[in-house]
Amino acid sequence: MKVVVVDDDKLVCASLKTIIESEGEVEVLGLGYNGQDAIALYKQLKPDVLLMDIRMDLMTGLEAAEIILKEDQAAKILFLTTFLDDEYIIKALQLGAKGYLIKQNFESIVPSLRAVEAGQNVFGQDIVTKIPGLMTIDHREQPSYDLSDKEQELIEGVAQGMSNREISESLYLSEGTVRNRLSIILEKLNLRDRTQLAIFYYKNLK
Structure with a gap:
């Protein structure tokens, strides 16, 4: 490295x-x-x-x-x-x-x-x-993001700093499935990367 x-x-x-x-x-x-x-x-x-x-x-x-x-x-x-x-x-x-x-x-x-x-x-x-x-907001104004329970679990794993492998083991999914679903979630939420996804979690889902 x-x-x-x-x-x-x-x-x-x-x-x-x-x-x-x-x-x-x-x-x-x-x-x-x-x-x-x-x-x-x-x-x-x-x-x-x-x-x-x-x-x-x-x-x-x-x-x-x-x-x-x-x-x-x-x-x-x-x-x-x-x-x-x-x-x-x-x-x-x-x-x-x-x-x-x-x-x-x-x-x-x-x-x-x-x-x-x-x-x-x-x-x-x-x-x-x-x-x-730092990321608290008024949840009464929270819009619907059309996220399934599994997608929210994936986002929570990212917010906790877990790797794709760790998320796959905790949710009993393949690592490839985790990677693909996270890509779909990022596109759905118009976010750039895992850091922004973690911020999204603390602002909107926590």
Whole structure:
């Protein structure tokens, strides 16, 4: 797996590189120190995952992610920050980031990178507990989305961060069936990816 690390603290960047590469089979292709670096490095190196801080000089990680994801919707961006600001979490989710971790949880970084590369969404426990509160709406105005009970169960599995294989095992469906049904659900709801589907769940079905 190829990774680019972007953080405005050069010592943190170097430390992250050491931590990530100590696990083996993961290579840090480049280090950047602001959002502009992130954009340039992503275009140049095309990493499997971009690991990036949020608050940085010149350009924030959120601003960089918005530009990168507009040009490449398949980009896999994992935020690693010290901030639990509601505004940051909501923006990261809306942009389509694949994960949001708090820096204190260094032991979870490499497993999270692997999960994101495999197509999963990764949010630290601190983030998961906040999401339902951030996404509350008035359910009296909730429209009908014409979703079957099974489709709602599939969406719930995605919202809980489960992989297609884990969902297939819990619902006794084949992995291919899960993948196909999720594609149909995304098209039906006019959503782009699993992250937006998770947001939809917390806003409309939770």
